[in-house]
Amino acid sequence: MLAAGLGLGLCAAGTARAQVDEHALKAAFVYNIAAFSHWQAPAAEALTICLQVDAQLEGAIAGLAGRQLAGRPVKVRWASPVTGCDVLVHGAQTPVVAAAGTLVICDACTLPDGASAIALVREGNRIRFDVDPARARDRGITLSSQLLKLARRVL
Template sequence: MVTATRHTARLARPRAPGAWWHNGWNAGWLALACILSPASHAQAPVQGGALKAAYIYNIALFTTWPGSAAPDRPFAVCARPAHALWDSLRKLEGKPVNGRPWTLYDAASAPKVCDITVLAVEVAPSRAPEPVATLYVVDGNAAGKYAGAVTLVDEEEHVRFDIDTREAARMGLKFSSRLLRLARNVL
């Protein structure tokens, strides 16, 4: 009888208002769902680089890099200063990604390995790069160009994204199943 009373008391204990929000996983998932969900697409027209940078950041939160990714160095994001997303990517400086601070580098003088490389479709190579633990995000798509593991697409005045799981696996990366459900296309 005492055990049943304890169990009932434990179940009946009220939670503090908003207590679920303090769980980092729930907060992160809610932020990702709000930004990437189809409902938000229907109401949020393309707002330039800020929205695409937010997509890239949230995609990073739901991507797993191989164990060899150095936890003691900054989370290296590489792009060209001439890229339309540069200023928006710069505004994310210091935000945590898997406990590491987001740090933007000029791709021309970047560290040996970037965690994310953001390419404009105009400068994307025609062939896939050598496999390294880098998430390649290509802004735009064009026939005959490397599309990366993630391709950002402007469609009907909204930002969408496609995911190539084979390319991600070739680079040693894995995407959350929740992220895959939000993609426009998954290969």
């Protein structure tokens, strides 16, 4: 059932036209990607999403605060300092230093970039994502096979 929800959510997001806000779609991708990721380290009470992105994407992702993911409340904050982050979302021009146990998602990067496990990419009028599962594993995170099936490209 979760896989169907992810598939429908990401497929609908991928085919959305200009009437849907691009930043809201990217926020939905971040949420769904986190939902289909498993951290090997013991989970903290909250799932913390840290941001190093432009103001528009920051505002869209901030709207995820207070939602639940796997029974954990979602917290969103600026990534300074970059500690205590379960997910770090950064822009392509932002240098990244992230701790083990942090799923790094880049907005508009080309993988491999040396830091990110997932890249949100614009393909025409679609938002898609590329995945580097080895980078995620190196950080102690397993990405579900359902997520990998929906990726545009898996390295």
